[in-house]
Amino acid sequence: MKVMEIIKLGEKLKYEMRHSWLSNGRQESVAEHTWRVSLMAMLLEPYLKQKVDASRLLKMIIIHDLVEADAGDIPAFDTMDNVKVKEQKALNEIKSIEKIRDTLGNSLGEELYHLWFEFENKETYEAKVANALDKLEAQIQHNEADIATWIDIEHRMSFMMDRYVAFDQNLQLFKDIIEEEAMEKLTAAGIDADRIKKEVLSSS
Incomplete structure (x- = not known):
């Protein structure tokens, strides 16, 4: 059954590690990050400026990271000033979402494929929310981790979230709380x- 293949693919995210650590000193998996981004979507959805399709938003969040089961997780700071790495990351992820689409081989595969690109293109309100929550969760996790796990670029990245939340006033307020925690840390x-x-x- 093709659906089972994708479910089994998702298991890889339980051991695909991110460049983030938990408050207990253990490194974070992609699956754990995705779960909390989904939780944030559910809890913050009532406070968003516009009404969203919550089901589509959650699907977008989940499918966005599923490609990392094949492509791996590349930290944002590795692509910030390296066009070659950024382009290779994009190619790897596109190949992965195409593989997921082709494995399912039906309307569900097409839906997930288009949802992934919707997230990447950041053109719809839901896509902007999903992107914002993805970035905000990463900073929350950094704030919860020991400061010794941070690298220098992450000091700067604590104050680089404005562009992801500029479209929604309440997300801006939420970002301010997260940023203040980072500043205190x-x-x-x-x-x-x-x-x-x-x-x-x-410099922005």
């Missing part, structure tokens, strides 16, 4: 968070 570790934030804002 950095400051407690003796890192000049105010200076970093000013540098990020001045």
